Amino acid sequence: MDRIALISDVHGNLTALEAVLDDIADRGIQRVFNLGDYVGKGPRGQAVVDRCRDACEVNILGNWDDALPDPENSYDDRPSLKWWRDELREDQRTWLRGLPFCHDFLLSGRQVRLFHASATSVHDRIWFDHDEAQFASFFENTPATGDGPPPSIVGYADIHDAFYEEDRGRTLFNTGSVGNSLGDPTPGYVILEGVLDSPEQAPFSIQFVRVPYDAHAELAIARELGAPELDAYEAEIIHxxxxxTFWAGREPRYHRTPV
Structure with missing residues (x-):
């Protein structure tokens, strides 16, 4: 049986990333796939990009990875975005925007597809409380995914809110977030287990993992580095x-049932 660790949404939080990678290594898992959003929000996007380039066998494009390094964006209306962009090296900005949209593979006779947010765009967000049409859209081929075999299992990220759902032979799950987990701020990731690249039916499993880390130490580093939007960062990684939601005083819209 092969095991693959799926991580996502590190968002410049190197402290959380190292804790998760240590847990993955302690379990003897050597294959790590990253579903995107390496940068923004946290203070150390540069270090996170370098670490993920080294540790992750597969790296996928996220919405922040596409938008933050976009040379057409001036960020005059939100200077914090410029801070996060300028913290990156130029070669990292190019690498991020050149990442693939999705990754398809076989696992225990099941066609698996991974992407960041939806089958159409890294900027199209679909929450956990989707309708039937939105659920079906995850399993469709689009210009963004290409014309490969349609998946029966889809894993995505983006909403920072892990969940699992099955319907008529199709499985959908969300990886949660490593560096910016919501509801429960403890970093989360997913382990897929099965026979990789095999068209034959075989046992298969999805496991959700939570890894505690020193979030207050991460916040102190952000403060020391002069990172922007510290109050909002504290609301996310501590609470x-x-x-x-924090800025608007609204009721949170993430999934309240722990995985």
């Missing part, structure tokens, strides 16, 4: 409250 698990999404920053737009």
């Amino acid at each position: 698990g409250i999404y920053r737009t």
Whole structure:
């Protein structure tokens, strides 16, 4: 049986990333796939990109990875975005925007597809409380995914909120977030287990893992480095409250049932 660790949404939080990678290594897992959003929010995007390039066998594009390094964006209306962009090296900005949209593979006779947010765009967000049409859209081929075999298992990221769902032979799951987990701020990732690249039916499993880390130490580093939006960062990594919810005083819209 092969095991693959799926991580996502590190968002410049190197402290959380190292804790998760240590847990993955302690379990003897050598294959790590990253579903995107390496940068933004946290203070050490540069170090996170370098670490993921070294540790992850597969790296996929996220919405922040596409938008933050975009040379057409001036960020005059939100200077914090410029801070996160300028913290990256030029070669990293190019690498991020050149990442693939999705990754397809066989596992125990099942066609698996991984992407960041939806089958159409890294900028199209679908929450856990989707309708039937949105659920079906995850399993469709689009110009973004290409014309490969349609998947029966889809894993995605983006919403920082892990969940699992099955319907009529199709499985959908969300990896949660390593560096910016919401609801429960403890970093999360997923382990897939099965026979990799095999068209034959075989045992298969999905495991959700939570890894505690020193979030207060991460916040102190952000403060020391002069990172922007520190109050919002604290709300997210200490209390698990999404920053737009924190600013607007709204009720959180993430999944409240722990995985």
